[in-house]
Amino acid sequence: MPSPKLNSVLLVDDEPVNIKILSDVLKDEYDVMFAMGGEEGIRLALELRPDLILLDVMMPDMDGYEVCAKLLGDPRTATIPVIFVTALGSTAHEVRGLETGALDYITKPINGDIVKARVRNHLKYKDVILASSVSDTSADSDAASLQSMTGRQREIFEWVKQGKTNWEISKIIGCSEENVKYHMKNILRILGSHNRTQAAAIHSRRASGI
DSSP, X not given: OOOOOXXXXXXXXXXXXXXXXXXXXXXXXXXXXXXXXXXXXXXXXXXXXXXXXXXXXXXXSSOHHHHHHHHHHSTTTTTSOEEEEESOOSHHHHHHHHHHTOSEEEXXXXXXXXXXXXXXXXXXXXXXXXXXXXXXXHHHHHHHHHHHSXXXXXXXXXXXXXXXXXXXXXXXXXXXXXXXXXXXXHHHHHHTOSSHHHHHHHHHHHHTTO
């Protein structure tokens, strides 16, 4: 019996040492490919259609924010999850990365177990979304939407459903209010809602079977 096909992960980083570190972490579980710059990363993403992309921010030819925007703006690559892996660890940089459309943000120096867990979770969420595309029920759609969120996004949405403000949530989970706002922007995009009140109300009614 043939071995099951491994999920593919594209590493985009201009530093060979970073490529090697990430490759060593992931190579036993995934089909790992790499690009040494932003333009090459976009070309390989279009050519190879990886299941997930780990993307550096600081690159000389095209920074990661621009690469991510181009990938998400092209229907051929828009559904590929992007995770930033970068030494830029400030809240402002994380917010910018999430606002650009990345699903997650990992800071260097990396923790191999965290990288594997994030990659595994996002690939699982992607599989859930693809599977849900054949279902027309609202319940299935809601479940897929929740699964497509990061753990932090689901945590924030749970507090939203309890009526907490962005300021209150920021104090509860220990991050800036601005960070909560940008997470909310992505949550609303995932849920297809225009505002937090609508999103919470619709999800609560569907969960109750109303």
